[in-house]
Amino acid sequence: MANVIRAIEALADVIIANKEKLTELDAAIGDADHGINMARGFEAVKAKLKTAQPDDIGAVLKLVGMTLISTVGGASGPLYGTAFLRAAAIAQGKTTVDGPMAGQMLAAAITGIKERGKAVQGEKTMLDALEPAYNAFQYGLSMNKTMAECLELAVNAAQDGVEYTKTIIATKGRASYLGERSLGHQDAGATSSYLILAALTQLAKKQSQAGEP
Amino acid sequence: MVGIVIVSHSAKVAEGIRELALQMAAPNQQILAAGGMADQSIGTDAMLIKDAIVAANSGDGVVVMVDLGSAVLSAELAIEMLEDQALLVKIADAPILEGTIAATVEASVGRSLSQVVATAEGARDMHKQS
Ligand SMILES: Nc1ncnc2c1ncn2[C@@H]1O[C@H](COP(=O)(O)OP(=O)(O)O)[C@@H](O)[C@H]1O
Numbered sequence: 327m328a329n330v331i332r333a334i335e336a337l338a339d340v341i342i343a344n345k346e347k348l349t350e351l352d353a354a355i356g357d358a359d360h361g362i363n364m365a366r367g368f369e370a371v372k373a374k375l376k377t378a379q380p381d382d383i384g385a386v387l388k389l390v391g392m393t394l395i396s397t398v399g400g401a402s403g404p405l406y407g408t409a410f411l412r413a414a415a416i417a418q419g420k421t422t423v424d425g426p427m428a429g430q431m432l433a434a435a436i437t438g439i440k441e442r443g444k445a446v447q448g449e450k451t452m453l454d455a456l457e458p459a460y461n462a463f464q465y466g467l468s469m470n471k472t473m474a475e476c477l478e479l480a481v482n483a484a485q486d487g488v489e490y491t492k493t494i495i496a497t498k499g500r501a502s503y504l505g506e507r508s509l510g511h512q513d514a515g516a517t518s519s520y521l522i523l524a525a526l527t528q529l530a531k532k533q534s535q536a537g538e539p
Numbered sequence: 540m541v542g543i544v545i546v547s548h549s550a551k552v553a554e555g556i557r558e559l560a561l562q563m564a565a566p567n568q569q570i571l572a573a574g575g576m577a578d579q580s581i582g583t584d585a586m587l588i589k590d591a592i593v594a595a596n597s598g599d600g601v602v603v604m605v606d607l608g609s610a611v612l613s614a615e616l617a618i619e620m621l622e623d624q625a626l627l628v629k630i631a632d633a634p635i636l637e638g639t640i641a642a643t644v645e646a647s648v649g650r651s652l653s654q655v656v657a658t659a660e661g662a663r664d665m666h667k668q669s
């Protein structure tokens with residue numbers, strides 16, 4: 327439980343620290359607000375976590391989802407909001423997370439994003455980071471790797487996915503207005519998804535070194 | 540009477556369209572603006588939209604008018620979050636200003652939700668010069 331709250335705080339801090347960078351990426355092919363949106367959302371999440379007393383991981387993730395929905399503002403609000411709410415449904419009543427459950431949460435989050443945004447991989451969105459990350463995570467699980475190791479595989483795949491977004495044309499979201507002019511630019515949402523996974527991986531590594539579950 | 544919710548990234552746009560629509564509205568017709576974020580910044584807020592849908596419903600359902608891309612995402616999420624899943628609500632695939640005016644007139648004479656939505660969507664083909 328405390329681990330999960332710490333994980334949310336860690337990913338909030340990474341997003342807030344990268345506010346400028348994410349906004350710059352969105353400026354090139356969007357409306358220059360992704361970092362501002364996401365930082366505003368995660369500042370609100372941090373503030374709420376200070377006073378809330380969630381009973382289980384589901385409640386923590388629900389709080390995150392609901393807060394993002396009403397504070398982020400851009401497309402990433404309903405998309406990440408839906409993702410966290412779907413993951414929350416898996417974690418309802420749970421106070422610990424193991425590898426398979428983390429995989430299920432990631433799968434549910436991705437399904438939620440796809441249903442909400444009606445995008446698929448290859449359209450220059452956050453899905454281009456998240457889907458390969460999920461596949462790598464599941465591969466790690468099938469090789470009996472630890473959660474930290476699985477996350478490491480996932481984050482590397484997400485990074486490749488972010489690079490891949492430079493080579494494709496946006497067909498969803500605001501960047502799609504630019505058509506071919508979106509080529510060569512890295513997608514902001516894929517980058518924030520990568521940053522979130524990177525923060526979780528960092529923390530999982532630290533915790534496994536410290537011998538925590 | 541079918542209620543109308545106007546969803547724009549800008550609170551001013553939503554409020555302005557509401558003002559124009561009210562000129563064509565029947566007394567007591569429910570037309571609500573759900574634009575921008577609670578802290579006045581640009582964006583859409585599914586919670587705000589959800590509350591507006593509930594408030595706009597007088598039993599005959601609600602049509603939701605939307606502006607750019609992610610307004611649709613927030614409106615769909617708002618509908619998914621409604622406690623009363625029996626509440627009739629539809630997002631019109633229509634230009635937000637012309638569609639709202641057309642929907643207002645259609646709703647004001649007591650037409651059904653599907654008729655109001657169809658009329659709003661018909662505004663896509665309205666011409667300003669013949
Ligand atoms: N339909 C969609 N499905 C998945 N991701 C999307 C979709 N539309 C936009 N995105 C993601 O959201 C990011 C933009 O977020 P943000 O700037 O906060 O919203 P907005 O585009 O409304 O300004 C994009 O970089 C992209 O990754």
Ligand SMILES: [Mg+2]
Nearest residue numbers: 356357359360
């Ligand atoms: Mg943007």
